Amino acid sequence: MSNDSLFAGIRFDRKRFGADIARFQKKDVSTSLAKIQSVIEDEEINETIEAVSSKKRKRKKTSSAVDGFSVFRSSTSKSKEKVQAGDDDESIQLKKEKNKQLERDAIFRKSRNIHVSGYNVPSPLQSFDELKTSYKCPSYLLRNLAELGFREPTPIQQQAIPILLQDRECFACAPTGSGKTLAFVCPMLMKLKAHSKGGVRAIIICHSRELSGQTYRECKKFAKGEKFRIKLMTKHLLEGSDFSKFPCDILISTPFRLRLATQRKKLDLSRVEYLVLDESDKLFEPGMFKQIDAIIKACTNPSIIRSLFSATLPDFIEDKARELMHDAVRVIVGRKNMASETIKQKLVFTGSEEGKLIAIRQSFAESLNPPVLVFVQSKERAKELCGELAFDNIRVDVIHSDLSQEERENAVDNFRACKTWVLIATDVVARGMDFKGINCVINYDFPDSASAYIHRIGRSGRAGRSGEAITFYTEEDIPFLKNVANLMASSGCEVPSWLTELQKKKWRKHRPKRDSISTKPDRPKRYSISTKPDGVAEKEVEETPGPKEILSQLNPTESQKKKSQKKKWRKNRPKRDSISTKPDL
Numbered sequence: 001m002s003n004d005s006l007f008a009g010i011r012f013d014r015k016r017f018g019a020d021i022a023r024f025q026k027k028d029v030s031t032s033l034a035k036i037q038s039v040i041e042d043e044e045i046n047e048t049i050e051a052v053s054s055k056k057r058k059r060k061k062t063s064s065a066v067d068g069f070s071v072f073r074s075s076t077s078k079s080k081e082k083v084q085a086g087d088d089d090e091s092i093q094l095k096k097e098k099n100k101q102l103e104r105d106a107i108f109r110k111s112r113n114i115h116v117s118g119y120n121v122p123s124p125l126q127s128f129d130e131l132k133t134s135y136k137c138p139s140y141l142l143r144n145l146a147e148l149g150f151r152e153p154t155p156i157q158q159q160a161i162p163i164l165l166q167d168r169e170c171f172a173c174a175p176t177g178s179g180k181t182l183a184f185v186c187p188m189l190m191k192l193k194a195h196s197k198g199g200v201r202a203i204i205i206c207h208s209r210e211l212s213g214q215t216y217r218e219c220k221k222f223a224k225g226e227k228f229r230i231k232l233m234t235k236h237l238l239e240g241s242d243f244s245k246f247p248c249d250i251l252i253s254t255p256f257r258l259r260l261a262t263q264r265k266k267l268d269l270s271r272v273e274y275l276v277l278d279e280s281d282k283l284f285e286p287g288m289f290k291q292i293d294a295i296i297k298a299c300t301n302p303s304i305i306r307s308l309f310s311a312t313l314p315d316f317i318e319d320k321a322r323e324l325m326h327d328a329v330r331v332i333v334g335r336k337n338m339a340s341e342t343i344k345q346k347l348v349f350t351g352s353e354e355g356k357l358i359a360i361r362q363s364f365a366e367s368l369n370p371p372v373l374v375f376v377q378s379k380e381r382a383k384e385l386c387g388e389l390a391f392d393n394i395r396v397d398v399i400h401s402d403l404s405q406e407e408r409e410n411a412v413d414n415f416r417a418c419k420t421w422v423l424i425a426t427d428v429v430a431r432g433m434d435f436k437g438i439n440c441v442i443n444y445d446f447p448d449s450a451s452a453y454i455h456r457i458g459r460s461g462r463a464g465r466s467g468e469a470i471t472f473y474t475e476e477d478i479p480f481l482k483n484v485a486n487l488m489a490s491s492g493c494e495v496p497s498w499l500t501e502l503q504k505k506k507w508r509k510h511r512p513k514r515d516s517i518s519t520k521p522d523r524p525k526r527y528s529i530s531t532k533p534d535g536v537a538e539k540e541v542e543e544t545p546g547p548k549e550i551l552s553q554l555n556p557t558e559s560q561k562k563k564s565q566k567k568k569w570r571k572n573r574p575k576r577d578s579i580s581t582k583p584d585l
């Protein structure tokens with residue numbers, strides 16, 4: 001029953017209760033104003049902590065301490081603070097100063113698109129010089145940064161470095177190529193002053209051997225001139241070391257090798273002071289989670305500082321981080337799970353697999369601006385495409401998990417040295433790899449998830465440079481097109497309106513079975529002959545041309561010759577498909 005029907009027939013004497021009405025109306029106005037005020041405040045808070053998808057999460061965030069929020073709160077409640085009993089002039093002055101600093105921090109963060117949540121978040125760095133004045137940064141590190149041409153910290157470095165320097169745990173999400181490596185290596189080097197006498201003091205875990213190697217080399221560059229023991233967990237180190245005596249300041253490893261070292265070689269991790277999980281969302285995927293979990297448990301030092309970094313931070317990783325860390329600060333640069341804004345992104349409809357090969361050839365024939373990185377969905381397809389492009393006089397190479405470690409390293413080195421113009425790769429190099437100056441990334445095969453798309457295209461447009469990303473799609477990929485369109489739009493690329501009108505489909509592990517990459521005619525079709533109802537093949541028959549057919553193709557008969565002779569060319573206007581870049585939807 002509705003309220004209307006409940007009160008039907010009752011008449012209210014407005015004249016008699018006039019004074020009461022006035023009183024209630026006044027109260028109503030003030031309460032609704034208060035409501036509006038609180039809604040506005042809530043909206044401001046939510047804007048500050050960046051847009052989060054679910055309403056539930058929004059509510060959760062508003063209740064937690066948010067830096068920007070506490071700034072506004074504290075400035076509006078100044079008068080309250082002043083009258084607090086026992087507050088002397090000095091403490092009031094200190095509070096005022098603190099509030100001013102918080103306001104300055106909030107303004108600075110806004111200007112650099114940095115969003116933080118957590119209690120007492122340290123002020124962001126304005127410059128590398130501040131590392132010296134406020135944090136006593138050793139001069140070797142500043143010298144190395146200057147030699148590498150790092151003049152100004154990037155936004156993730158501005159916020160994550162002071163957080164880690166103040167011994168706070170943190171989980172951070174910043175775009176690809178935005179300098180996350182220095183954000184966790186710099187505080188590590190600054191904190192690990194004295195050298196290790198025994199045991200591992202800091203660990204950086206990377207999901208792949210290639211990324212571990214790259215991070216190791218970066219650490220060495222930053223630490224040049226100082227005698228740090230920085231080690232890369234190679235196969236050789238794993239097999240040949242006596243881990244009972246293993247002085248090491250920074251150890252860089254994949255989860256698998258580190259787990260082997262702790263399990264088989266009894267590597268002790270109880271003295272680890274710093275643990276970084278780079279590409280953290282990848283590390284928490286089912287294939288690596290068991291090892292990561294065991295490593296985290298083996299790092300038993302109660303004052304350990306852990307941090308998680310990635311360009312993509314799904315909600316389940318945030319939940320994991322909260323579960324794992326104490327009093328952690330959350331740092332987001334830009335928006336969560338966003339492609340880098342410096343990359344020009346394009347979608348190309350190729351219709352079929354054959355169309356892709358034509359499109360890539362045509363694109364290279366018109367303008368090949370190396371280095372170009374091409375992603376495919378499997379190692380078989382990587383080999384096939386490499387074979388096809390090698391015919392076109394293109395300096396092409398391939399990298400995938402079937403190659404030996406040495407072959408993989410050579411492929412990366414040659415590509416870095418520009419000896420290889422086009423590198424065809426599986427997702428093994430999609431994350432973290434910093435190939436300087438990649439002009440273009442081609443998604444030959446449509447990526448299988450949003451994070452795959454963001455990381456793949458993020459191999460170009462690094463450190464503020466511009467880049468280009470082209471994604472081919474066929475009929476099979478159309479259901480997931482809207483997802484890419486959304487990612488493109490959110491990073492500032494123009495997207496045709498028909499794309500945004502498409503329906504969105506959950507996009508996870510989209511790896512359709514694709515025709516092989518080949519200019520040769522399709523291999524003979526196989527038909528299965530089965531008596532079983534479920535279609536399980538008992539015998540396969542090949543529909544191959546017999547010797548007669550082959551001979552007739554090689555030596556056409558007179559009638560066949562006549563058929564293939566020149567035909568009168570008149571009014572040849574076949575019905576053609578309409579001219580459109582849009583696929584038939």
Ligand SMILES: Nc1ncnc2c1ncn2[C@@H]1O[C@H](COP(=O)(O)OP(=O)(O)OP(=O)(O)O)[C@@H](O)[C@H]1O
Nearest residue numbers: 150152153154176177178179180181311432434463
């Ligand atoms: N402050 C800086 N000034 C100039 N260049 C920088 C600075 N910090 C990092 N770089 C350069 O930016 C590039 C990208 O850095 P890095 O590989 O750390 O990015 P990332 O955020 O970890 O990327 P990804 O998410 O792809 O792993 C590197 O070539 C690095 O040398």
